Amino acid sequence: MALWLVSVLVVWTSVLGLTQCCPEPCTCSDKYTHQFADCAYKDLLLLPVGLPSNVTTLSLSANKIKHLEAKSFINVTQVTSLWLAHNEIVTIERNTLAPLVQLRNLDLSYNKIINFPWEDLAKLTVLQLLKMNNNEMINLPKDAFSTLKDLRSLRINNNKFTTIVQGTFSSLSSMSHLQIYNNPFTCSCNLEWLRDWISESKISVPEQDSIVCEAPEHLKGALVTKIPKLDCRAPTVSITYQPKLDNTELYEGFMVILNCEIKGNPNPKPEVSWEVVNGGNQKFTFNLPSVVNEQSDLPVNDKTTNGRFLVFQNGTLIIPRMSKKEDGNYSCSAVNDLGRADSTVKVVVAGTKKQAINSMLDTTSGKIRPSGGSKNGVEDDQERHQLAQV
Structure with missing residues (x-):
């Protein structure tokens, strides 16, 4: 009897603790050993302070958050799913995401991110879903995903990537789904590998009719999968x-x-x-200058x-x-x-x-x-x- 009372007391203490720690205007709940904090659709400008330390699923989608600071998630390191889609995020400071080493699902889609702290991903080794689509990112380092061997789905479509370096996806041994369409690709010699890789890969690469060249002018609108073999030479x-x-x-x-x-x-x-x-x-x-102008004699x-x-x-x-x-x-x-x-x-x-x-x-x-x-x-x-x- 005493043992049963202790167990009940522990459960209620946990529930009360979770409830008491839940900041307004979020809603927190405990279901099937998962701790949820729902802060979506609340017109938040900043991350709420005082989230439960044991929260595992944190939804901050559809708010008005513009900036993520390095210490934003330092007190919620047990989060396995983080939803940040449909905000107004422009900048994410370095080491903002790095503490979330248990993260399996990360959604940053439909924001305004230009510069992303790619080095933070190196710590997220159990990540399985990564949605970064519909942002304004320009630079994609070759080693951006080098530690993400469990990643299954990657969405980087609808950004401003002009190229993808050969080898960028080499470490993604668990990958089954990749979205790269609607990027303004420059179809030069360094993108020929992607044409061949898409056709040979066992990974699903959807909407290939939208994976097109933006430059050079004579290839604008051409499918990356159909670009002609180029005469590529070093100088x-x-x-x-x-x-x-x-x-x-x-x-x-x-x-x-x-x-x-x-x-x-x-x-x-x-x-x-x-x-x-x-x-x-x-x-x-x-x-x-790369282009000779009319005043070439000056x-x-x-x-x-x-x-x-x-x-x-x-x-x-x-x-x-x-x-x-x-x-x-x-x-x-x-x-x-x-x-x-x-x-x-x-x-x-x-x-x-x-x-x-x-x-x-x-x-x-x-x-x-x-x-x-x-x-x-x-x-x-x-x-x-x-x-x-x-």
Whole structure:
């Protein structure tokens, strides 16, 4: 009898404790060993304070919450299902979700999330359902889901992802359902894998007619599963120069022209830049525009540097008047989705001009020579760099 009374007292204490800890305007209940806290449709602007510490299902859907702070769920770490759909969430601080290590179901759909703390997912190793659809997320790291081996359903459709890196879904050994439609995909070489993966995968990928290309223009509206095989190549780079006579020596005051040549018809089009490192560890970086505009004959660098260097859209870098200040390494690099290539030359002025030769280079003091080599497996140009008079 005494033991029965103790058991009843424990149960009622638990129920009363749950009821007493339930904040307004939420409704809390205990059913089948699950503790529910229903705070949905309450016009909440913030998370309610004082939720039961043993709550396992927490519904905060259809409110007006805009921001989740790092300590939002620190006192409800037993939650296994968290529903946050149809709020106005824009930001989620790092470590907000990480304490919820027992979480199996997470719904963040229909919010306004741009930047998501992907590193928090690494702690949620028992997650089975993840709904992130209908947000405004742009960046999806390759390792975002690397620890979610129990994840069965993933919904990232209706976001603003332009690409998905190959290997992003490799760790999802339990996955059976994946929604990625209605994202503005750029159908370049780095998305070819997705075309093949969708057709070969045993995972259900619904609404494939809505998995379409947004760019480039000639593929806009095309199905990702139907994009043609692209001629994808990494870039190669070489630098040619004027003057070209081998072992030509440079005087101060004369002009040097360096041309960055991108070879191999790389696809997609690489991003090209010059980097100049002068004596005294001065460093300048000049990024070339990806699209040539009508003023292609004008330097792309601003007036703070174009008295020393003139950099043009076609990859030409001119040193109008050589001096000791312009001594240094001149590197051109090209990067696309498939690789990076670099080439470097070293320019040296050894002395002052002794005589004027109508802006011609004499052969008595400095020199320009190749230096360094290619990187990341890209071969150097095998042609010998030569020097010539301007």
